[in-house]
Amino acid sequence: MKYFIYTGLILILTGCMSTEAIRTANRENINRISMGISKTEVLNIMGSQTITAGDGTKVNNPWRSEILKGDNDEYYEVLFYYTDLKGADGAITDDELTPIILKDNKVIGWGWSFLNENVKKYHINTR
Numbered sequence: 001m002k003y004f005i006y007t008g009l010i011l012i013l014t015g016c017m018s019t020e021a022i023r024t025a026n027r028e029n030i031n032r033i034s035m036g037i038s039k040t041e042v043l044n045i046m047g048s049q050t051i052t053a054g055d056g057t058k059v060n061n062p063w064r065s066e067i068l069k070g071d072n073d074e075y076y077e078v079l080f081y082y083t084d085l086k087g088a089d090g091a092i093t094d095d096e097l098t099p100i101i102l103k104d105n106k107v108i109g110w111g112w113s114f115l116n117e118n119v120k121k122y123h124i125n126t127r
Helices: 002-016 019-030 039-046 112-121
Strands: 050-052 058-060 064-069 075-082 097-103 106-110
Touching (some): 019 075, 039 075
């Protein structure tokens, strides 16, 4: 029941949210992520909707996703969420995103440090 009330409040408030509020909510929600939870649980926590900020900026949650291939044909899904502002240029760039990494539909880690470390460790092919 709490989840539905919380989700309803988010939907009501998203119409008047600023991009700062969106980034803050995403950072706070990432703190609720834990190892081993499913992609469905991540999407429930982080959201999976497009939010229109008060200034008209549209922010997709997640901003984008990628499938990366590692050694032995292992696949990793990376969900990128808008969490930071590095430059007030109107563009959302990679350094303003936080990746959440999934393998076999379960969270194995998050953040650029984790992703970069594992790209080298498992020879994950990136673009």
